[in-house]
Amino acid sequence: MQIGLVGLQYSGKTTLLNTIAGIEEDPAAAGKKEATIEVVKVPDERLDKLTEIFNPKKTVYATIEVFDTPGLRMSDDGKVKITTSFLNHVRNNNALFYVVRQFEDGTVSHPMNNIDPKRDVEFLETEFLLYDLDFLERRIAKLKKDLMKIKDDSLKFELSIIEKCYAHIEEEKPLRMMNLSADELKAISGFQLLTLKPLVVAINFDEDSIDKVDEIIASVKSGLHESVEVIPFFAKIEYELSLLDEEDRLSFMSDYGIKESALNKILNASYSILGLQSFFTVGEDECRAWTIKKGDTAQEAAGVIHTDFYNRFIRAEVVHYDDFMEHKTFAKCKEAGVWSLEGKDYVVKDGDILNIRHS
Numbered sequence: 001m002q003i004g005l006v007g008l009q010y011s012g013k014t015t016l017l018n019t020i021a022g023i024e025e026d027p028a029a030a031g032k033k034e035a036t037i038e039v040v041k042v043p044d045e046r047l048d049k050l051t052e053i054f055n056p057k058k059t060v061y062a063t064i065e066v067f068d069t070p071g072l073r074m075s076d077d078g079k080v081k082i083t084t085s086f087l088n089h090v091r092n093n094n095a096l097f098y099v100v101r102q103f104e105d106g107t108v109s110h111p112m113n114n115i116d117p118k119r120d121v122e123f124l125e126t127e128f129l130l131y132d133l134d135f136l137e138r139r140i141a142k143l144k145k146d147l148m149k150i151k152d153d154s155l156k157f158e159l160s161i162i163e164k165c166y167a168h169i170e171e172e173k174p175l176r177m178m179n180l181s182a183d184e185l186k187a188i189s190g191f192q193l194l195t196l197k198p199l200v201v202a203i204n205f206d207e208d209s210i211d212k213v214d215e216i217i218a219s220v221k222s223g224l225h226e227s228v229e230v231i232p233f234f235a236k237i238e239y240e241l242s243l244l245d246e247e248d249r250l251s252f253m254s255d256y257g258i259k260e261s262a263l264n265k266i267l268n269a270s271y272s273i274l275g276l277q278s279f280f281t282v283g284e285d286e287c288r289a290w291t292i293k294k295g296d297t298a299q300e301a302a303g304v305i306h307t308d309f310y311n312r313f314i315r316a317e318v319v320h321y322d323d324f325m326e327h328k329t330f331a332k333c334k335e336a337g338v339w340s341l342e343g344k345d346y347v348v349k350d351g352d353i354l355n356i357r358h359s
Contacts, residue, residue: 001291002037002065003270004093005202008080008120009071010108011101012204015235017068019242020263035089036068042267042278044289046321046351050280051287053328060288062278064270067093072124074111080123082131087192095198095273097266098124102216103206103236117203118220128194129169135191136166158187169195177225198273201230202266207237210257229269233262277350280321281305292348299344302356312358316342321351 005013014036018024021038042062051059069089072080090096100120101110112119143159146152161184168178174195180188188196201220205213213232221230237256241249253261271277275294279301280287292301298318303310319330323338333339348354 001270001274001276002067002093003095003097003266004067004069004090005097005099006069006090007071007099007124008101008111009073010105010110011071011099011120012103012235013068013071013099015239016099016202016204016233016262017066019235019239020066020261020266022242035070038066038068039063040066040263040267042289042291043264044278046278047280047287047289049325050282050321050353054282054284054287056283056287057285058287060286062289062291064267066266072127080127082127082194090194090197091192093197095200095270096194097269098199098201100124100201100203100220102203102209102212104208105206117216118223121201121220122223125174125195126172129172129174132175132193132195133166133169135193136162136169139191140166161187165193174199174225176227199228200266200269200273201228203230203232204235205232206234207256210234227273229273231265231269233265234258235262238262277348279348279350279352279354281355282353294350296348297344298342298346298348298354298356301348301354302358305356309356309358313344314357314359316346317355317357318342318346318348319353320349321353324353 005017007013017036017038021040023038040063042064044061047059047061067089069086072086074080098121100117102115102117104115112123139162140159143155143162147155147159161180165175165178165188168175175193176196176198201224203216203220205216209216217230217232221228224230234256238253238258238261241252244252253259276291277294278289278291280289282288290301290304292304298316299310299313302313302316317330317339318341319333319339323333323336324330327333327336327338330339
């Protein structure tokens with residue numbers, strides 16, 4: 001899973017990445033032109049407790065790739081050019097996080113000269129809508145030209161979808177709001193349309209604006225579809241706190257009124273908009289968290305562990321984490337009737353502990 005941090009220059013994307021990845025900040029990196037990617041462990045207290053019980057040789061957390069795309073630069077005419085370089089950066093992003101600024105910094109001015117996160121979100125949405133509209137317009141022209149030469153049902157099908165998407169964007173609505181079928185999504189998935197990607201808005205606050213969090217979030221939300229989550233974070237504060245030991249960090253977070261870390265907010269939002277969940281495998285050699293989509297079956301979960309497990313799947317031994325923690329051993333789970341043997345069509349639940357039987 002890969003999420004992309006996108007936004008205007010000097011919005012705090014790099015500080016956010018450094019905070020959640022636990023790496024030292026380089027002041028010279030502000031406004032940098034290079035993209036950065038970090039693999040971040042997904043904290044999971046359930047896996048920690050399972051590790052305490054099984055005492056395995058190693059513990060493997062689920063991971064998420066966080067891609068810090070270089071800040072978008074505004075031209076003299078007040079517009080942003082969506083470059084090929086930018087598109088290459090976001091091509092593999094499963095979801096986008098608009099990082100917008102609600103912090104003052106006299107040493108780094110906002111590209112639009114004043115702080116207004118609602119305007120920044122609307123600006124980014126408009127720029128991405130215009131990019132998608134232009135792409136779809138050119139694609140429609142090409143398809144119509146091709147269909148004059150050959151009769152192809154697949155091209156006709158694609159044209160019908162593209163025209164429907166074009167009409168939707170003309171109404172200034174992002175494609176993520178469309179109710180497209182699986183076949184329709186498959187037909188356009190290769191185009192990397194920006195407004196089709198799931199979206200979270202992350203607002204970067206400073207110490208002086210903590211008391212404005214609820215008001216600003218409500219303002220930004222009012223201009224977005226209800227499916228878009230808006231989360232606050234405090235990049236500079238949390239980066240400084242990340243340098244402290246855990247006890248002091250938690251104490252200062254409480255003093256600042258920060259109830260949840262930026263890392264947890266981003267991970268929770270990512271899992272939510274992408275429809276993801278975790279299951280576990282446990283044992284003396286390894287305790288591990290695996291990421292799958294909600295609705296995935298036991299056979300599909302087995303395939304995440306190893307392709308052979310999917311192809312040679314027989315049964316899955318299943319007990320939910322909550323039941324296991326109540327009884328503490330698989331034997332007692334069996335006695336209590338909370339352990340089960342499931343077939344390939346069993347729909348895995350978040351927190352299931354699986355043991356895959358295969359040939």
